[in-house]
Amino acid sequence: MSSGTFGPRHRWYVSILIALVTVVSLSAGGLRGGSNAHAAGAPAAIKVVPGWPGGITVYKGRYRLTNSSDPSFAKSGMLTVFTRVVPHQPKPQMSGILSLYADSGTNVLYLSHFTTTGTKLSANVTLGIYTGPEIGKFVVTMHQGAELVANFVPVLGGSTVKIQFTRFSKNPHP
Amino acid sequence: MAHSQVWKQWRWVASIALAGTLFASQPHAGQVAARGVGATSLANDSWPYFGRDRNNTRFSPLTQVDLTNVSKLGTAWTTSLGQFQVLSESFPQVIGNTMFVTTNTDEIIALDAVTGKVKWHYASPVDFSLSTGVGGYGVSVNRGVAVMNGKAYVLTFDDKLQAITEDTGERLWQSQVANPHLGYYETMAPTAWNGLVFVGASGSQDGVRGFVAAYDANTGKQVWRFYTVPAPGTSWVPKGIHGGGGVYMPPTIDTSTGILYFGTGTPSPVLLGTERQGPNLYSDSIVAVKASTGKLLWAYQEVPHDQWSYGAASPVAIFDSTINGKKVHAVGEAGKDGHVYVLDAATGKLLFTPPAYVKVNHPTPTTKGVISCPGTIGGSPYSPIAFSPLTHAAYVGGIDLCFKITITKSAVGGERDFAGTRAPVGKAFGTLSAVDVNSGNFLWKVKMATPLVGGVSVTASHILFTSGQNGIFYAVDDRTGKIVWKANVGLATGSAPVIYSVNGTEYVAIALGGSAVTGAQHLGKLGASVMVMKLGGAPIKPLSSPGLQVAP
CATH class of the missing domain: 2.40.128.20 (Calycin beta-barrel core domain)
Structure with a gap:
């Protein structure tokens, strides 16, 4: 790779990185949007x-x-x-x-x-x-x-x- | 015609004219009758005893408020009996310009009868839990004081009779009149007369042995005690904690004869008649004793061998009846069993068949249950009647409510000697009745939308005042039963109105907040306030409960 150039390999690496970030973001949003019972730290119902x-x-x-x-x-x-x-x-x-x-x-x-x-x-x-x-x-x-x-x-x-x-x-x- | 002859003629005419003028200036019959029962100047008229007069008639001679202007009644003042006060069965008394009212925690509050401002407030550390030893029947109410010779007398839930200075509310002495550990508790207002203070006690359902006692008004020392039922293990009373015959309301003194009258409660074990043979004297009775000694003169039992909790709980009124053209000095009482009893005051003889002021049908209770009308709270749980000498009628406010009663072999309901369960059946209504005390016939009888608890009062202007569990205050024409005016006062009632005047202004007062029956049966809104009305007062606004949730 010549210096100053954004070649195909770089684009592949960036694509993978973007995909990973997207997956992580979606997962985190889903957790936040889920029920409290599933949220971290929420107490179970007390009888x-x-x-x-x-x-x-x-x-x-x-x-x-x-x-x-x-x-x-x-x-x-x-x-x-x-x-x-x-x-x-x-x-x-x-x-x-x-x-x-x-x-x-x-x-x-x-x-x-x-x-x-x-x-x-x-x-x-x-x-x-x-x-x-x-x-x-x-x-x-x-x-x-x-x-x-x-x-x-x-x-x-x-x-x-x-x-x-x-x-x-x-x-x-x- | 000679001059002397003309003058003789004119002198005769003048004499007739003068006589006519004098005759016309006399009050008419109605007013005479009113004056005959203790009317005083309109300017200042007190309500100095539980039932206004010694005869307990709840009849006021005041006429400033009448059928033509009663709709102009408005609020003169209202006073709360305390932030955490709920329930009020207090029957206010007014002496001069001071109103005495009690709270259900046995405090006495002296109020300015014109402004409602507190003059003094008496409270003592009453133990409200001692009667829990008999199952937890711990509902405290207080129905008022007795005032005599500068002292106010009050009874406390833990069975103390206390004497307080009338002007300043300082305690002078107290006496223990019963043992609360045995199940006795006090709710009544005492009666004071001729140097004595007369008291009874509650607790029939706890197996207490009912009594009336007299205490020296100056020292608090007991002078005599009359037991209404035999001791346990004697006569009809089973061994153990049994008896009954409690006295729940102030005895009535006939000052002309020195006879003390009172009603007695149900025998115990309550409902379980198989455990106590015979009529169970003197439960469920109107009793007459000599006031100075407590000696029994006579007793009339309204319900022999009671199996429905039908005591003669409400206070006795004294009046005159005319039977077969003859005047008879009489006593009357509205029994819990739903009948009005009118007796010869001297002998206890029934003057006529007791009329029923509510639906009456009470089969013998069984272990499977029966429907009993009225229910165990009675047609009149303690509500006093009123008597008008103008109409010769006894007025009764009643509860029309049946109960399913099921007997058990032993106490199960919380009260130590109440052998059964009971539950209301159907909707509760009220009845308002006028009974002719000369015949026992109804002058009128009307169904009310709400049970009436606490009693009625009547005036010389033919107004009957009462208040319902629905928070409605009523003015009724006492000759017809027609409601002529009503106002939404917001809270249920557990006592009857009082009518008094100060400086020429007539006031109509009512203690609001509901009774123990109101609370137990969920009949209305609870609270604790005094509302006083006068002509031209401010628009009446319904009082509210403490603004809190009602427990399920």
């Missing part, structure tokens, strides 16, 4: 399991609220975790009653639909009655021995409140 790990035995009892990140939400309170018979459910269901005392007054929240999603333990929070308006989720962030820490996460936005409890009785009704 929602009724109840919390270990069942009611681990969590039932009465807890005293020891700390709250928002005093207007609660300065003190009581959580009772127990089981109750729910219509159309074959077995008694984990349930909770959360009494919150603040300067603005008293609120009673009802916990139901306890579920585990991966490592996330949560329950629905309703007002007035177990089938009342749902206002948020009760999400456990730490449970060790008698200590339990949870976040109250409002359904319609607003600040999450961190609340800490200490269980003083394993009997929901001492």
Whole structure:
């Protein structure tokens, strides 16, 4: 090949190179355009399991609220975790009653639909009655021995409140 | 004619004219009747007791709002009972320019009756979960206070009777009236009279032993206790945690005789009649006791050997009937079984066949299930009647809803001593009825699009006020049952309206938000607010729920 000349061999090499680049480009685009399940790094669907790990035995009892990140939400309170018979459910269901005392007054929240999603333990929070308006989720962030820490996460936005409890009785009704 | 003779004639004419003028200045019969039941000056008229007067008639003598101008009612003010408050069975009371209302978390809020501004707010750390020991029946509601001699009295879910200063909301004392670990819980407003505070307790379905007790209004010390049913293991009550006969609404005091009247709840085990033989006295009864001692005077049982949860849950009203031309001092109550009972107040004798204000058909429950009308929530779960001395009618707001009831051998439904399951069948309607207390005949009876829960109130201008589960507030001509005006207030109701006046302005108030029945049966929108209306007020805008999703 003489210097300065783009001969047939060079054109062949360039053609192969272009073809390779094209193939690689097309493959990459196809990957990006495919389902998330096929995209690199996407988590597989996590199954929602009724109840919390270990069942009611681990969590039932009465807890005293020891700390709250928002005093207007609660300065003190009581959580009772127990089981109750729910219509159309074959077995008694984990349930909770959360009494919150603040300067603005008293609120009673009802916990139901306890579920585990991966490592996330949560329950629905309703007002007035177990089938009342749902206002948020009760999400456990730490449970060790008698200590339990949870976040109250409002359904319609607003600040999450961190609340800490200490269980003083394993009997929901001492 | 001589001068003296002319003057004698004119003197006679003048005397007649003067007499006529004096006669014409007297109020007409209707007004006299109204005044006869405690009417006061229009300028300021309170609603100082649960049922406005001691007789629990829910009759207001006010006439500023009448059938010609009721459509001009508008909003005077609304006040939310709290950001997270849902459900309100509170029956407001107004004394002077202060309105007392309770929340379902047992707080007392004193409001300026003209502006709705909070004067003071009382809250105490009530334990709302103790009754979970009997299966989780933890729905808390509070139906109001009693005010007497500068103190307001309230009952809490964990069975405390508390005395609060009327002006500032500071607690003076509290007494434990029952043991919540046994399944007792409180929802009622107490009754206060003559130095005593009278209370009952809820929990029939948990097997508690029903009672009414009297406490010293100054010290909180118990003076007497009357049990409505025998102790477990005695008479008809099986051994174990059984009994029933709870008292859910404020007793009514007849101040002219010193007799206290109240209705009792269903016997337990509920539904399972085979476990308790005989009529099961004094469950499902109107009971009369001597207020000073609690001594039983008489009891009339509405439903002997109840197998449908048909307690006499709603409060008793006192009025006069005319039977066969004779005046009879009477008491009346709308039973859960769907009938209106009117009795001789002195003897408990039935004055006429109880008329049915809702569909009634309740076969004996079986393990395969039967359709029972009304259902276990009753035609009237606790709703008070109203009585008008102008029409001589008892007014009843009812629930027309049948249930399928299936008995089981033991408790399965969450309440410790409720031996069966129950589920509504079909669509729920309401009924509004006027019963002539002199005959038991209906003056009128209308079907309502919505169940009526919480009761009705009537006025001297022939307006019956009530509110439905559909969030509609009604004004009805109490002589015909015709709806003359209605307004969309947005939320369901769990109590009855109150009517009062301050400085010459008449107000119509209602606590909105729905009852426990509303929530359990998904009958309407829940919330917790007080709405007060007046003539020429702002356009009524429907109140909303906390704006949150409803749990499936």
